[in-house]
Amino acid sequence: MSTESIIGLIILFAFYGSYFVKIFIQRTRGINTDRMGKGSKPKKTFVIEVILKLTTIFTAVIQLISIIFIQELSIFIQNNLIRYAGFIVSLLGVVVFVNAMVTMGDSWRAGIDNTQKTKIVKTGIYKYSRNPAFVGFDLFYIGIALAFSNVLNIIFAFASILILHLQILEEEKFLPTVFGKEYLDFKKKTNRYIGIK
Template identity: 45%
Template sequence: MYRFLAAAILLCFYGTYLGKMLCQRRRGIQTDQMAKGDKPSSVRRTELVMKVATFLLAAVQAVSVLCGWSMMPVSARAAGAVLGLVGDGIFLAAVYTMRDSWRAGIAQGQNTQLVHSGIYRYSRNPAFLGFDVMYLGVLLLCFNPLLLLCTLFAIAMLHRQILQEEAFLPTAFGEAYTSYCRQVRRYWGRRR
């Protein structure tokens, strides 16, 4: 039962990610900007390591599900199923709300819009939040030491990517982005 739920959560999440990329590609939009373009070497390096971390984690998640690895009690796996589904929902809402402004990585020179509606009214980084919540859910569903290490590493790299994107966005959107940061928190919540 829990293996099926974990597989469904992963298929929904990665299906949404890849489906969105394919839809944008058909319209001539290059979604994957990770470690591409004229970026400072530290940004390219972080994006490359993050890309490797997410591919590695996806592989470890798949193996963990296929092998039925889980060292957690039923109650923790149930909580993991809920978290995984919530993470999928957050990610789906973020991707839908971004429409054609969604990119993976810093998109220098791309014509995108600052999105601050929908789920972006409550989180500046809901796609990354969706990643993190889904990762934690699958970790609880299929807990094993290798998955724990890969999950923590991927979450740390996602946070580093967020910091780099937030350093870049004021140059792309100016005061509009700075004002948005004053109103909405990085992960979740509005400021008073």
């Protein structure tokens, strides 16, 4: 296995592993973290969440295949400088994602949850972005797509980023119904993404 594949696998397992560790920790506290496509919610929200869940799974599989079979797959970008820049971007995505999950604490959920009490977190990385976990996903997807730039990896990375954005828009409709003015004030003061309203 090549050095690039080993680096890619370490980053991949750090990202997805942190997600499953968070779910496990919350489960031990009686919190059902995975709310994607579950519960009573508008049909459009439900469909977006199911598509997001499936796209995330397919993207992870494509990423794993892209990393393991790097020599066999046709790579668009052969430049090592870009490949290592991709590693840095994806690693930054891991750091941002983990930071977001840790900062959110027990209020962190995957999907819209109208069954469990949560709170708005406005400290730490949430001072700079209302959706830092999604920023982490985006950076991770872009980085892995740069590092292992076969056609399927690129297509699924950008499809996932688009679906994540649609999920954010659904959450922005839901959160004012739960948190009212507190969320609307947070929305006014804090960017959706880092540096982007």
